[in-house]
Amino acid sequence: MRLLLVEDSPRLSEAVSTGLRKSGYAVDVANDGPTGLWQAQSHDYDAIVLDLMLPGLDGLTLLDRLRNSGKQTHVLILTARDAVEERVKGLRAGADDYLVKPFAFDELLARVEALIRRKHVVKSTSLRVRELVVDTAARTVSRDGVVLDLPSRQYALFEYLLLRRGTVVSRSEIESHLYDSLAEPMSNVVDATVYALRKRIDVPGKTSLIQTRRGMGYIMVSDDEAR
Amino acid sequence: MSNASIRKRLIGRLLVGMVAISAISNVGLYLYLREELLEQYDEALLTEARAVAGMLSSEDIDEDLPALIDRSFPRMHLGAQESGFLQVWDDSGAVVLRSPSLAGRDMAAAPTAGRVDKPVVLDLTLPDGSAGRATTLSFQPPLDDETARASQPAQRTCVLMLGELREELDETLSHLALALSLSGGALTAAAVALVVLGVRRELKPLNEFSEQMARVDANTLAYRFAETGLSEELRPISRRLNDLLARLDESFNRERRFSANVAHELRTPIAELRSMIEVAIKWPPDEPGVARLHAGILEVAQRMSRLVEAMLSLIRLQQTPVPAATERHDLAELVVSAWAPHAALARERGLEQACRIAPGICVTGDRTMLEALLSNVLGNAVQHATPGTRITCDVALEEHAGVSLTISNATADLQPEDLARLGEPFWRKDAARTRGEHLGLGLSLVRDYAKALQIDSRFAMPKPGTFEVELRWRP
Numbered sequence: 001m002r003l004l005l006v007e008d009s010p011r012l013s014e015a016v017s018t019g020l021r022k023s024g025y026a027v028d029v030a031n032d033g034p035t036g037l038w039q040a041q042s043h044d045y046d047a048i049v050l051d052l053m054l055p056g057l058d059g060l061t062l063l064d065r066l067r068n069s070g071k072q073t074h075v076l077i078l079t080a081r082d083a084v085e086e087r088v089k090g091l092r093a094g095a096d097d098y099l100v101k102p103f104a105f106d107e108l109l110a111r112v113e114a115l116i117r118r119k120h121v122v123k124s125t126s127l128r129v130r131e132l133v134v135d136t137a138a139r140t141v142s143r144d145g146v147v148l149d150l151p152s153r154q155y156a157l158f159e160y161l162l163l164r165r166g167t168v169v170s171r172s173e174i175e176s177h178l179y180d181s182l183a184e185p186m187s188n189v190v191d192a193t194v195y196a197l198r199k200r201i202d203v204p205g206k207t208s209l210i211q212t213r214r215g216m217g218y219i220m221v222s223d224d225e226a227r
Numbered sequence: 228m229s230n231a232s233i234r235k236r237l238i239g240r241l242l243v244g245m246v247a248i249s250a251i252s253n254v255g256l257y258l259y260l261r262e263e264l265l266e267q268y269d270e271a272l273l274t275e276a277r278a279v280a281g282m283l284s285s286e287d288i289d290e291d292l293p294a295l296i297d298r299s300f301p302r303m304h305l306g307a308q309e310s311g312f313l314q315v316w317d318d319s320g321a322v323v324l325r326s327p328s329l330a331g332r333d334m335a336a337a338p339t340a341g342r343v344d345k346p347v348v349l350d351l352t353l354p355d356g357s358a359g360r361a362t363t364l365s366f367q368p369p370l371d372d373e374t375a376r377a378s379q380p381a382q383r384t385c386v387l388m389l390g391e392l393r394e395e396l397d398e399t400l401s402h403l404a405l406a407l408s409l410s411g412g413a414l415t416a417a418a419v420a421l422v423v424l425g426v427r428r429e430l431k432p433l434n435e436f437s438e439q440m441a442r443v444d445a446n447t448l449a450y451r452f453a454e455t456g457l458s459e460e461l462r463p464i465s466r467r468l469n470d471l472l473a474r475l476d477e478s479f480n481r482e483r484r485f486s487a488n489v490a491h492e493l494r495t496p497i498a499e500l501r502s503m504i505e506v507a508i509k510w511p512p513d514e515p516g517v518a519r520l521h522a523g524i525l526e527v528a529q530r531m532s533r534l535v536e537a538m539l540s541l542i543r544l545q546q547t548p549v550p551a552a553t554e555r556h557d558l559a560e561l562v563v564s565a566w567a568p569h570a571a572l573a574r575e576r577g578l579e580q581a582c583r584i585a586p587g588i589c590v591t592g593d594r595t596m597l598e599a600l601l602s603n604v605l606g607n608a609v610q611h612a613t614p615g616t617r618i619t620c621d622v623a624l625e626e627h628a629g630v631s632l633t634i635s636n637a638t639a640d641l642q643p644e645d646l647a648r649l650g651e652p653f654w655r656k657d658a659a660r661t662r663g664e665h666l667g668l669g670l671s672l673v674r675d676y677a678k679a680l681q682i683d684s685r686f687a688m689p690k691p692g693t694f695e696v697e698l699r700w701r702p
Contacts, residue, residue, distance in 0.1 A: 018506050
């Protein structure tokens with residue numbers, strides 16, 4: 001999943017973006033309002049973490065302009081202002097969640113995950129496909145109670161395809177959701193990652209969970225519903 | 228001053244006044260009308276008395292005279308059992324004539340007699356106890372032959388008393404008194420009702436005003452009382468209340484802004500520390516990462532330390548009175564000393580310092596505080612001046628106005644409307660608070676240091692793109 005972090009404190013943005021990347025997200029960082037707005041409008045992020053006190057353009061105005069441009073990306077506001085009227089203002093401006101600084105990193109992570117589930121209209125943190133059980137909170141995939149040791153990129157790909165199962169997802173979409181703007185993925189990195197993922201999750205003798213649609217992309221096929 | 232309500236006091240005083248005025252005027256009117264009535268009554272009595280005296284002056288007094296008088300003056304009611312009465316005494320005091328109405332009720336002695344040109348009217352009590360009012364006249368009866376032969380006509384003088392029982396008069400007067408009392412009472416009652424209703428009605432806007440005021444609290448200070456449609460007396464009150472509310476609103480907003488800003492200033496470095504450390508614990512960094520982490524933690528700690536010191540300085544300046552200092556210091560030396568900590572940053576930003584102050588100009592005050600004051604002014608200039616420009620200092624010496632020091636710098640984004648907020652703690656033109664290391668307390672400290680040192684401070688933009696701080700030491 002790809003996130004946008006708009007935060008002008010260099011120390012805080014570095015710490016948070018590092019933590020989010022280590023958690024398996026692709027993270028783009030903007031340190032001022034205008035850059036943040038441009039990036040939010042230019043890409044389809046899975047969620048945006050937005051500070052309110054930004055140079056150049058404050059967070060609420062950024063959010064307002066984002067919504068007016070038609071972008072429905074889920075936004076989590078990050079700010080040191082905890083007064084009720086500030087929270088109300090933020091939520092009414094179009095934010096989906098509000099987190100007051102200082103915050104526990106795990107809480108930020110959990111709220112981001114909740115926003116992403118909301119985007120894909122999924123309420124449970126535990127999803128099931130065939131014999132596989134995916135715990136989106138713990139970021140694990142297990143079969144018969146045994147956790148499969150998936151590297152973070154493979155897990156991110158699996159989770160993304162799972163949340164969009166039944167839909168063909170193009171390579172470029174996968175790239176834009178799995179890699180941030182700093183990464184320069186090689187042209188076949190998606191195919192390579194799909195190949196590696198199939199090796200880990202497919203059961204010999206059964207059709208692959210991830211199907212290729214030539215010229216279009218990949219699709220996760222299954223009739224199983226989320227538990 | 229009494230705590231009784233204005234309405235009750237107003238009504239009470241108006242009522243007392245109106246009752247008093249009503250009573251006095253009614254009594255006065257009664258007395259006046261009574262006098263008029265008596266005057267007319269007496270005039271009528273006198274006219275009749277003169278007429279009778281005239282008749283008696285020409286007619287012999289004999290037993291037919293009363294009947295003659297009765298017939299001639301029927302309105303005198305001189306007949307038996309009637310209310311008028313007449314009696315004549317001769318100059319020896321003997322009763323020579325009485326009206327039938329006086330049968331058995333003769334007045335024994337002749338009362339003091341008036342003259343035709345100077346009549347006497349008096350109240351008297353008849354022998355049977357009846358009250359009467361009569362006039363007395365002296366007259367000269369017609370001369371008989373003997374008197375005429377004696378040629379002493381002047382010796383015979385009779386006294387005529389003509390009067391009427393007071394019963395009817397008194398009844399009239401009491402009716403008058405009653406009528407005046409009743410009308411006075413009715414008028415007073417009507418006035419009372421009008422006063423009570425009128426005062427209540429006219430003071431109603433005051434009650435409504437008071438109810439509106441009761442609805443204003445700390446959360447509704449943006450409320451303003453309407454000034455149109457109010458009476459002349461309430462309009463200035465409304466205006467002053469609106470001014471007060473505006474000041475309170477601004478003050479509360481300033482406090483809210485300050486609380487929010489303090490929260491932000493304190494929470495942000497804590498959030499930085501927490502996130503840096505949590506991520507490092509979860510995903511231990513490599514060696515260069517550890518070094519960066521330590522450096523970052525140290526920077527944040529230093530910033531928090533500066534912030535806490537600055538806030539404590541502000542609090543101390545506001546709460547602790549500063550004893551008046553008498554030592555004098557060279558201003559040029561103070562400026563040089565205050566500039567030193569900012570020189571490196573000024574070089575980095577390409578700023579030129581043009582503070583050439585001649586030695587020998589002295590100012591009074593605590594040295595440490597003066598240096599802190601000047602350091603904050605110069606520090607603010609260094610941090611906010613447009614890079615590559617000049618920071619200037621100008622000193623003016625005026626005989627009766629003391630020493631004035633003006634420090635100016637170029638500014639790219641400050642506007643005249645920002646001047647009012649410049650002294651507010653944590654206010655910055657750039658809303659983001661994490662750019663650079665300025666705390667947003669510099670000019671608040673300048674204001675408070677200047678106040679503590681009894682120096683007048685002023686922030687101004689003499690022309691677009693130039694910001695200056697003027698400090699004036701009082702002579």
